[in-house]
Amino acid sequence: MSKKKLLGSQVKQLLSGVSDHGNAHLLEVETDLAQTTILLGEAIEKLGVSFMALHAAISSEQEEINLIVSSGGVSDESVLRLKVIQEDISRHISSAVTSLQFQDLTSQLISRTLQRCEGLREVLGTLGVLGNDIEHDGESDELTALLRETTVRLEKQSADLKNLLRKAVHQKHLDSGDIELF
């Protein structure tokens, strides 16, 4: 096989290899993200139900405590201790409400990642299609033109993808966000 033929064949093999292997790995990424979404969805549903049930139980307990306290059978020291415990519970409930918003943030990030996978699949598809266009014994000028065309198309696809996928979630912690009244 001549040097020219070898180069054409190798470039063709490289492009289709990148496309095929890339697609296979992307499929794994998408499958894992779909599984993560299911697990996070189930987790937030169960956490939400448990949180509401816990809150209802604590509220009922508090009503009973209030009745006992109002009957006068509790020392002042105990009343103070109960007040401190109640404040602790309120603080923990507030913290839980803030933390339970994790799924809203993570689902947006996962959705963006899945869209990026989809875009990347199109990019890999371009590589595969152009790889198929390469003749095993094509002229080096043809090969150069095809590779240049591929580069231009990839740059455009990448730029389009970047513009499409504006990042809406920048939070790195679950601390409560800023508030601004206009």
Add this chain to the structure above:
Amino acid sequence: MAKTILAVDDSGSLRQMVAFSLKAAGYQVIEAVDGQDGLEKARNQVVDLVLTDQNMPRMDGLTLIKSLRGLPSYARVPILMLTTESSDDMKAKGRAAGANGWLVKPFDPQKLTEVVKKVIG
């Protein structure tokens, strides 16, 4: 009579936390799953305050605000954005659309109710 708040968000868990926090503070809460649903519910019943997310399917928060401001009954109803978005650019767009405030997720329930109380009492 308790004041009514329309909470618009496509995340069920977020709506659950918003409703929990506001109901605990004595408000009535109507939930909507996206901007389109929010607009329909707002047309059916004029509420005292609208709290809306930005990124939602079918209709986003900014479009909802513009649509609501086009309705005479919502010309003066306070509308707050509750969103993950925190850029000055997005806040400026919200303000231009007719939002009265911007809250970045995640929210703290006490801070949320304080703001709501400040806006509608």
